[in-house]
Amino acid sequence: MDFEPSAVAADYTKRMREFLEEKVLPAEAGYEAWRAQRRGTPQEWDLPPVVEELKAEARSRGLWNLFLPAVSGLSNLDYAPVAEVSGWSPVIAPEAINCQAPDTGNMETLHLFGTPQQKARWLEPLLAGQIRSAFAMTEPDVASSDATNVRTTIRREGDEYVISGTKWWISGAADSRCTIFIVMGKTDPDAPTHRQQSMVLVPRDTPGLEIKRHLPTFGYQDQHGHSELEFHDVRVPVENLLGEEGGGFAIAQARLGPGRIHHCMRLIGMAERAIDLMVRRARERVAFGRPLADQGVVREQIAQSRIEVEQARLLVLKTAWLIDKAGAKGAATEIAAIKAVCPRMACDVLDRAIQIHGGGGMSDDFPLAYFYTWARALRLADGPDEVHLRSVARQEIGRH
Template identity: 80%
Template sequence: MDFAPSAVADDYTKRMRAFLDESILPAEAEYDAWREERRGTPAEHDLPPVVETLKAEARERGLWNLFLPAESGLSNLEYAPVAEVTGWSPVIAPEVINCQAPDTGNMETLHLFGTAEQKQDWLTPLLAGEIRSAFAMTEPAVASSDATNITTSIRRDGDDYVINGTKWWISGASDPRCQIFIVMGKTDPEASAHRQQSMILVPRDTPGLTITRPLPVFGYQDQHGHCEIELDDVRVPASNLLGEEGGGFAIAQARLGPGRIHHCMRLIGMAERALDAMVRRANDRVAFGKPLAAQGVVQEQIAESRIEIEQARLLVLKTAYLIDEVGARGAASEIAAIKVICPRMACGVIDRAIQVHGGGGVSDDFPLAYAYAWARALRLADGPDEVHLRSVARQEVKSRS
């Protein structure tokens, strides 16, 4: 396996880094100030105008839809270092190049399973960055880490489907630009466990779909929101079904594979920014007569962080290579492994950076507190650690049977 970046990957990565340094990082203060002024108001989830400005600049720089090989021509291995750079500014950078979750997973799903009409109605405006979307699978009443538990019903009624259920942690739902939901529910509770579920497209303005409340993550309200929603006799045309009845579980697996590795790529960038902040702080601060960087305990924290980042990066690159070579199914064990390792690694590195920053580290004067909250949440999003550890263990046992 050769992980040296290709000429194409090197070019995109350099251009992404220049965009980050010249435009995105300087825009963070404006983004935060705009949102702070609207906190607790009806405009809390509106988009700061600077994002649209940066989106236009990204397109001018040729940095758009890089996550989807069919659009960008980049392999997963080539996209990895670009996505890592976006992890330095996880709130802004992915969105301004149209590579943000959950839209990337939804676009991939529509690309793979959508009809021509579904693609025209929803994939085209998503690829253009004109709208946003949400993916509704997780439910509050069941352990949704086992998708066979979901209770939302999708019942055929003539030429329509009628949907009833409650979903939560539906990322993106608060954003006024979110125009389409991909909803997972049961069409046949009597079928075998993995053929009960289906996925269906529900436009935001469909009667009966109610956004109950946005859910904060460790007290943070993201601009796009993570919401609880109610589906009360929501009626949509049968043509809104994605794929076939009973295909929802297979679609979910296809959707989550690439989404998981994209999160891991960005987590490496988040950890790199935390390590950079840690080293800068350690060089600038003096305690007990010498810089923190000269203190043995801080040196150990810096060294441990560098080692852990490099280990995680290599496994992510191997996984990206395998997805390119044998597909997400063939790389399932590696995808599960990085989904455990990368959030854990990022939490550890960010935690050390917080410690070196002292009281400032837990404040909003630095990006570390938010970064930690997001990294910790990713130990649950797209499947908790325990599910992925179970997958890795099963594959390990099977390979020796």
Template identity: 70%
Template sequence: MDFELSAKAREYLSDLNEFMDSHVYPAEPVYDRWRAEAGPDNHDLPPVVEDLKAEARRRGLWNLFLPDVSGLSVSDYAPLAEVTGRSPGLAPQALNCSAPDTGNMEVLHMFGTQRQRERWLDPLLDGRIRSAFAMTEPDVASSDASNISTSITRDGDSYVVNGRKWWISGAADPRCEVFIVMGKSDPEGPAHRQQSMILVPRDTPGLEIVRSLPVFGYQDQEGHCELRFTDVRVPAENLISGEGEGFAIAQARLGPGRIHHCMRALGMAERALDLLVERANNRVAFGTPLAQQGMVQQQIAESRLAIEQARLLVLKTAWLIDNRGTKEARTEISAIKVAVPRVAADVLDRAIQVHGGGGVSDDFPLARMYAQARAMRIFDGPDEVHLRSVARQETRR
């Protein structure tokens, strides 16, 4: 396996690091002040992000996640995703590379009709709108997709959607104009052929955004919402790929997406380690800098070891996807979804500890990052589901 970046990726990486230093990191306090003044219930985009988007487009740092647009392999994009993870609230959006839009754009790119692409994919790629992916439900254990109870029922030239969803990321953002909804179109069919995906515009009658849910008390700008669908009627042409294709589409969506998520999480871990070391070098306790005390030195070393190991596993997974396909990488895709959030949360926890009371405050980005890393052990499938998948592959082999 060769993890050497292509010349194009090296160029992007250099440009991206310069963009982070010159524009993204200085924008963080501006973003935070705007949101604090606007209040937690305001999900508008702070204007500084539009400025970042314009600058990123000017530099050609746009839609890098999509190989057919950027010319980058999954392995090439991985270190770029890691860099954006160092500022998770700003950098992915600035590059038009933030979830759930990335996964939705991949779905429309791979499975959408020409009309669906023109209506939804083009404005998403252009950064003019945002989207959401509606799968998780409050009334069932959504870690098992076969439990999903939202119905997608054919009625003449339309489909009618009924059900409830929650933790739908991005739904509170006023720019979110369309939902990819996963539901059951054939409840009596084979387990993996019961589900379908359909496009539901935000303004469709019967679609209600009930509330935006906080994560450990934090309200993200894009929100994580509970939705209610009551006799929501959309044209039959809004169905993606065909009836019964929902599960297969979901699997195709999650492969590269897990690389993106995991590398961004490692970016958070790297920034946490930077802050840990800086704090340890500059704080003195009992007459000695923290960085010279054995317990803190162990925390620094353990963090470096864990990050390097996790990164190698993600890069191996990206290489497998590039060279052998998502199916051949399925064990590793599950493995990184377990391993990386654990590492990120552990490194962030150590950094918080070294920062003392400052670590649990909003004076540093650690507390919010920790909330994201801990939540990652649940979204896109909880650890237990992925451990089960790894174990099954191991026993079959």
């Protein structure tokens, strides 16, 4: 295994770092101020204009759709350090380069399984950054980490599918630019367990689709929202089926592999920024007559954070390399492992950074509290830690 960045990867990473430092980080304060003025109003989920300005700038720099190998030409290993840099500003940077979740996974899904008509109607505007999308699988009344548990029904009536059920934590749904939902439900409850589910495309304005509420995460409402949806006999044409009937579970598995690389590298970027902030704070803050950086306990926290970030990065790079060589199936154990490792690592590093910042670390004067919220949420999103640890253990026991 050779994790030395290729010349192409090094160039893209350098350009992404320049874009981050020159344009994205300076835009954060204005982005937050714009949103703060609209908090609690119907405009809370409007997009701050600076993001469209950044998107135009990113396109002019050739930093666009880098996550999709078929479009960018970058391998997963090439893209990984770019995703890490974007994690320094996880609210703004990924969208600025059109590499934000859940759209990346949805674009990959449409690219792999969409018909020419579906790609023309939905994939092309997503790739152009003109619309956004959501992935509706999680449900409130079942353990949705096992996709076979979903209860939403998708039944065929003539030339239409009729969808009934409830979904929640559907990321991106609060944003009015989210115009298409990929919805997973059961088409045949009598089929073998992993052939019961299918996915259909549901436009936002379809009659019967109700957005009930937007769910805060530890009190935060992000610009795109995480919403609860109800499907009241929602009807879509059979042409909106994604892939084949009974293929929903397999599509879901294919969708999650590369996406977990992206999440994990962004988490590493968040942790790197936390280390940067904690070192700055430790050098500048004086307590008991000397800088915090001279305190042994603080030095230990900084050292531990550096070690954990380096360990996590190596495992993610190995996983990206394996996906490039053997596909997501060949890297299944490593994909599960990084999804358990990286959110925990980020939470630990961010917790130390918050501690070193004292009361300020819990405030909005620094990005640490929001970063911690997002890192903690990722211990549940795309499957909880326990599910991934179970997968790793199963593989390990199987080898014996």
